[in-house]
Amino acid sequence: TLSTRPTAAQLLNFSSGGLTLTGYTWDNNSYYGLNDFYINANSSFTSWQHVTGWDQHSTFSPNPPTGTWVYVSPNPYEAKRANIIIYNWNSLTTVSVDLSGVLSPEDNFVIKDAQNFFGPAVLTSTYAGGPVSIPMTSTGKSVPSGLPAPASTLPRYATFILLPANSQPGAPFITQQPLNTTVVAGQPATFTITAYGTGLTYQWQFAAPGGSTFSNITGATSSTYTTPATQLADSGTQYRCVVVNNSGNTTSQAVTLTVLPAGNSVPFVTSINLGTIRNDFSGWVGMVVQVGSNPIAVSALGRYMVQGSLAVHSAKIVNAIAGSDVPGSSTSITMSGGSPGNFVYGQLATPVVLNANTTYYVVSQEFAGGDQWYDHNTIVGTANVASVSRAVYAPSGAAYVTTGIAGQTYGPLSFQYTTSGSSGGGPTQPVITQSPQSITVIAGQTATFSVAASGSGLSYQWQSKAPGASSFTNIAAGTGTSYTTPATQVSNSGTQFQCVVQNSGGSVISSAATLTVQPPPPPPPTTTAAFFVTSDNLGTLRNDYSCWVGMVIQVGATPLGVKALGRIMVAGNTGTHLVKIVNASTGLDLPGGSVSVTMTGATPGYFVYQALPSPVTLNAYATYYFLTQETQGADQWYDYNTTVQTTTAASVTAAVYSYGPSYVTTGYPGQTYGPVDFQYGGTGNAVAPSIISSPQNTTVLLGQTSTFGVQAAGNQPLSFQWQSKPAATTIFTNIPGATASTYTTPPTQLTDNQTQFQCIISNDAGSVTTTPVTLIVKPVFVTAKTLGTIRNDYSGWVGMTIQTGANPVTVTALGRIVAPGNSSIHLVKIVNASTGTDIPGASASVNTAGGSPGDFVYAPLASAIVLSTNTTYYILTQETQGGDQWYDYDTLVWTTTVATVTSAVYGPGTTYVTPGYPGQTYGPVDFQYAARN
Numbered sequence: 001t002l003s004t005r006p007t008a009a010q011l012l013n014f015s016s017g018g019l020t021l022t023g024y025t026w027d028n029n030s031y032y033g034l035n036d037f038y039i040n041a042n043s044s045f046t047s048w049q050h051v052t053g054w055d056q057h058s059t060f061s062p063n064p065p066t067g068t069w070v071y072v073s074p075n076p077y078e079a080k081r082a083n084i085i086i087y088n089w090n091s092l093t094t095v096s097v098d099l100s101g102v103l104s105p106e107d108n109f110v111i112k113d114a115q116n117f118f119g120p121a122v123l124t125s126t127y128a129g130g131p132v133s134i135p136m137t138s139t140g141k142s143v144p145s146g147l148p149a150p151a152s153t154l155p156r157y158a159t160f161i162l163l164p165a166n167s168q169p170g171a172p173f174i175t176q177q178p179l180n181t182t183v184v185a186g187q188p189a190t191f192t193i194t195a196y197g198t199g200l201t202y203q204w205q206f207a208a209p210g211g212s213t214f215s216n217i218t219g220a221t222s223s224t225y226t227t228p229a230t231q232l233a234d235s236g237t238q239y240r241c242v243v244v245n246n247s248g249n250t251t252s253q254a255v256t257l258t259v260l261p262a263g264n265s266v267p268f269v270t271s272i273n274l275g276t277i278r279n280d281f282s283g284w285v286g287m288v289v290q291v292g293s294n295p296i297a298v299s300a301l302g303r304y305m306v307q308g309s310l311a312v313h314s315a316k317i318v319n320a321i322a323g324s325d326v327p328g329s330s331t332s333i334t335m336s337g338g339s340p341g342n343f344v345y346g347q348l349a350t351p352v353v354l355n356a357n358t359t360y361y362v363v364s365q366e367f368a369g370g371d372q373w374y375d376h377n378t379i380v381g382t383a384n385v386a387s388v389s390r391a392v393y394a395p396s397g398a399a400y401v402t403t404g405i406a407g408q409t410y411g412p413l414s415f416q417y418t419t420s421g422s423s424g425g426g427p428t429q430p431v432i433t434q435s436p437q438s439i440t441v442i443a444g445q446t447a448t449f450s451v452a453a454s455g456s457g458l459s460y461q462w463q464s465k466a467p468g469a470s471s472f473t474n475i476a477a478g479t480g481t482s483y484t485t486p487a488t489q490v491s492n493s494g495t496q497f498q499c500v501v502q503n504s505g506g507s508v509i510s511s512a513a514t515l516t517v518q519p520p521p522p523p524p525p526t527t528t529a530a531f532f533v534t535s536d537n538l539g540t541l542r543n544d545y546s547c548w549v550g551m552v553i554q555v556g557a558t559p560l561g562v563k564a565l566g567r568i569m570v571a572g573n574t575g576t577h578l579v580k581i582v583n584a585s586t587g588l589d590l591p592g593g594s595v596s597v598t599m600t601g602a603t604p605g606y607f608v609y610q611a612l613p614s615p616v617t618l619n620a621y622a623t624y625y626f627l628t629q630e631t632q633g634a635d636q637w638y639d640y641n642t643t644v645q646t647t648t649a650a651s652v653t654a655a656v657y658s659y660g661p662s663y664v665t666t667g668y669p670g671q672t673y674g675p676v677d678f679q680y681g682g683t684g685n686a687v688a689p690s691i692i693s694s695p696q697n698t699t700v701l702l703g704q705t706s707t708f709g710v711q712a713a714g715n716q717p718l719s720f721q722w723q724s725k726p727a728a729t730t731i732f733t734n735i736p737g738a739t740a741s742t743y744t745t746p747p748t749q750l751t752d753n754q755t756q757f758q759c760i761i762s763n764d765a766g767s768v769t770t771t772p773v774t775l776i777v778k779p780v781f782v783t784a785k786t787l788g789t790i791r792n793d794y795s796g797w798v799g800m801t802i803q804t805g806a807n808p809v810t811v812t813a814l815g816r817i818v819a820p821g822n823s824s825i826h827l828v829k830i831v832n833a834s835t836g837t838d839i840p841g842a843s844a845s846v847n848t849a850g851g852s853p854g855d856f857v858y859a860p861l862a863s864a865i866v867l868s869t870n871t872t873y874y875i876l877t878q879e880t881q882g883g884d885q886w887y888d889y890d891t892l893v894w895t896t897t898v899a900t901v902t903s904a905v906y907g908p909g910t911t912y913v914t915p916g917y918p919g920q921t922y923g924p925v926d927f928q929y930a931a932r933n
Contacts, residue, residue: 165196171248209236275377539641549673788890
C-alpha cells in the first residue's frame, strides 16, 4: 500500500542509479484520494496503468480511507517488545490494541511515541490481558539535529514502541499508587507503592493530621512502609512516597490513615422480631450488610441462642462483590452454655476492618437436623453504622443467594464493632447492649426491668403494652435506665415492656420483655418444720414412663406429723405434679395426704414444696410410699440410681413405682425415683429457709469473673440478696441486682482482692445468712491482648522483653497462651537481658493440653522469685518447629504498671534478638505476681 505519493521522476528513474527494471514489479497496491499520478499533470488511474504498465492489479478510491488499521509487529529478538503501527483514519482520541501476543498478565509496560521517543510515555500500566487503549494525542516531536521539527502525524497516523517497564530510561513512573488505609488502634498500617525505572530509591513522607507540610520518615526508604503500632491520635495522618533515580523524581498521591478505637466494642443488632424456627438446611445463612460512610472495625461475630442449642458454629464475613471470605474474619461460636434469647459471640483473632460504602455477608454455618435457627422472616434493628439490606444463604459449596427485604435476616447474626463515628463529630445513635429480660413475680410483688445502652447524651422512655393491646404507650414515670412496676396483680400477667433510648444521633427501641404474674401462694405458715431429705446424689434423667414413682420409707419409733410434700425441680420442668402418700401395707392412698406441686419458676436442683391442707400422721414403725405422678414425654425426673440422705425420723428402704393398680419396690436402701421429699414436725406449715450448700472461698486471676452460689430449702418463693464487704471495710452492703441463688462478679480488679461475700435468703417465715466467704484476686501481668499471625516454623525461645519499674516484682507463676490445637508441655523461663543468663529458679513447665484457645495457662514456680527494680528481663517460652502453634510478634499486649513491655524477643537460648515495638510480643507469654500491700 502506497502511504506517501511518489513523483513520476522518482518512479521512472529506477535505472538512473545503475539499476534495471528487469525483475521488478509494482503492483497489488491500494490508492486512496490521490488526484493525479504525475507531478506535473493530472491523469486518471487508468492512464497511470497504461503509461507505466504498473499496478495492473491495484485498486484506487477517490475517497479517503475510513476506520482504524492496527499492525502489531513483535520484536523477534527481545521479549515483551513490539512496534505498533496505527492508521487512525477517523481521528479517534484512543485506539484499542490487542497486545496479548506480546505481553502476559501482570507485565509492567510502557508505550512510547516513535516521533517523540525521549519525551514522556504515552501510556504506562500493568497488563491485565486483552486490548489496551492507546491515546492518539501527540506528546511532542523529537527535534533532528540542525533541522526544524516536522509536524506530528497524530492523530491520523502513528508508530509506537512497546517496551518492558524496567527497560525505560528517564524519571520513575508510578504504576500502583498507595491506598487509603484503616486500622484499629494498636495495629500497624502498611502502605505500598509500585514504580518502574532504573536505579530507583524511595522516601516516604508524612503530614500530621490537619497539616499540609510533608516531612521525611527516617528509615522509610523502601517501596513498602509499615507504621509503628498506631494510636487514635494518628488518625488523619497523610502519607506519600517520593520515587527518585538519576533522571528525576516522581511523587505519589497522598493517602490518609484512619485509626479506629480498640476495645469497647458494641453490638450491631439492637432489636429483633423473631420469625419461624427451622433446622432443615445445610449451608451458610445470615444477612447482607451495607457499611455506611465510615469504616468499621469488627472484633467478634455473634449467633442468636435458641433454646437447646449445643453445637459449635463457624461464622465469617464475605465480601459480597468478590464472593470471597474477608481474611481473618472467621471464628467459632460455642452455643453450649449460652443464654437463650441472647447472642453468643466468638472473638476474632484480631479486629478486621470493613470498608466504607461496601457490601458484605455476615453468615454462620448450619446443618440440617442440628441446632435450630430462625428463618428470613426475622427482622432486626441495628446501629446506624451500617444497614441490613436483605437476608443471604448459600448451600454448602455453592454461591450466595440474597432474598427478602431490608432488615430481614436468617439466624439472626450480629457482630461487635468500633467505628470512628459520624463525619460531623456529633454523637452516634445509641446502641442497646443489654435488653430488658422477661420476669415472673407473685401477685403483690413489684417487677424491675432494666436496659443498658452505649452512647452519649442518652435519654430513656419506658413503654408498656397491656395484654390484648395493639400498641405500646409511654409510662409517665419510666424515664431511667430501669423501671419498677407498682405492686402487681394477676391481671397484669402478659403485659409487655420496652424502652426507647434516644440522643441527638437517633433512637433505638429495645426488645420487649414480658411480665408474668402468678397467684399468691397459700397463706404463710406460722412455725417451722424439718426436711426429711438432707442431701441427694442425682442419677439418670428420664421421662419415658407414665406412672407414680418415688421412695419407700420406714418410720422410726416416733410418729411423724407431715406438713408438706415436695418434688425435685429439673431444668426445663413446667408441669404441675400430684404428690401423695400411700400406706404400703394396704396399697391405699393416705386420706388428706396429697397435694399439687407446680414446677414453673422454681430453681433447678431444689425441691418444690406444697403444704397439705392439714398435717397427716405417719404411725411409728409403719411403711409408706411417697410418690409423684409423671407423664411420658413431659417433665423429666431422675431414675432410681438416685440416692438420698435423710434425718433419723425415718429411713428410705427402696425405690418404688406403680405397675397398674399395684406398686413395685426396687433397688437398695437410700435409692429413690424423683426424688421426692416431705416436711414434718412443728405446729404449722411454715418452713423458714435453711442452707443446704454454702458459697465457697474463690481464687481467680486478675480480669476473670468469680461465681458464688448457695442452695437453700424452705417455703417458696425464696428471695436472695447478695452482699459484699471490700477489704479494710467493716460493713456488708447489698449488691444491686444480685438477687438470684448465684452471683457472678464483673471482671475482677486488684482492688477486689480480699473482698468478702455473703447471701441473705428469706421467705415469709424468716431469713438466714450464709457464712462470709473471701475472694482472692491473683495479679497477672497481661490484662488484654490482640493476637497476631499464627505460626510454628521456628525452634527456639520466643517471648517478650519487659522493663521493671521503681518497685521490685515478686513472680509466682509463668504462663503461655493456648493456640488452637495446642497439647504440648512448654518450658517457660525468665532471662536477665543484660547478661543473657537464666534467672535461677525462674522456670516452669506449662501444660497446654486441655486449655481453652485464647486463654493463658500458668504453672507455678517452685518458689517465688524477685525481679529487681529498673531492670530488663526476657520472659520466654520454648517452641519447636512443626509443634504447637503460637503467635508472631505482630501480637500486642496491654499490662499492669509493675513493668512495661518494650519489644518482642527470640533466640536459640545463648543469644537473643529484640524486634518490634513497645507492646509487641511473641507467644504471647505472661506471669503472675504477688500484690504489694
